[in-house]
Amino acid sequence: MNLAGDYPYDFKKCVEFHGHLCPGLAIGYSAVKAAEGLMKTKASEDEELVCLVENNSCAVDAVQVLLGCTFGKGNLIFRDWGKQVFTFFDRNSGRAVRASFKQSNPAREAQRELREKIDSGTATEEDKKQFRKLREDYTKSLISEPASYFDVKEIKMDPPPLAQIADTLPCEICGEQTMVSRMVQREGSMICKDCAK
């Protein structure tokens, strides 16, 4: 998707990766920018910077693009706690910064009412226009005022475990190579979780 002017270059990169522009993506962008005051967060080539995310929403895609914390490299850790909380850990310095979203969208109630009208098919063209406008204003404000949307503080934490080169063995039922640490023992056989279901 191509974005006209008005947005910072690095946010446009996030939109390109994510596929659409949404306030959720801007929340992730804002979390990274809010944390930058306390920690030099720069894109991670290897896994020196680790991000622990407590949700799997649109926001996480911005973290991946801006910081190079990815699922594949093992420096993006997902905790399924349903919170817009992002913790950044720098392996070089041992420092950790936690950014917690304050949910302070001033137009939240108005947006919710318009959304209900749109969903129920009673929205006028004017309502739809207004909804888009509120969404855009909110997105822009998230991008430009990270400090007013996030509580950010330095915390103490143990380094997350490093990604490991995994030993694999063939599953004794399907024969597919499987990480030993993920296999299940069943009647003396080592089998994969899929076969163990």
Ligand SMILES: [Zn+2]
């Ligand atoms: Zn999205």
Ligand SMILES: [Zn+2]
């Ligand atoms: Zn199997």
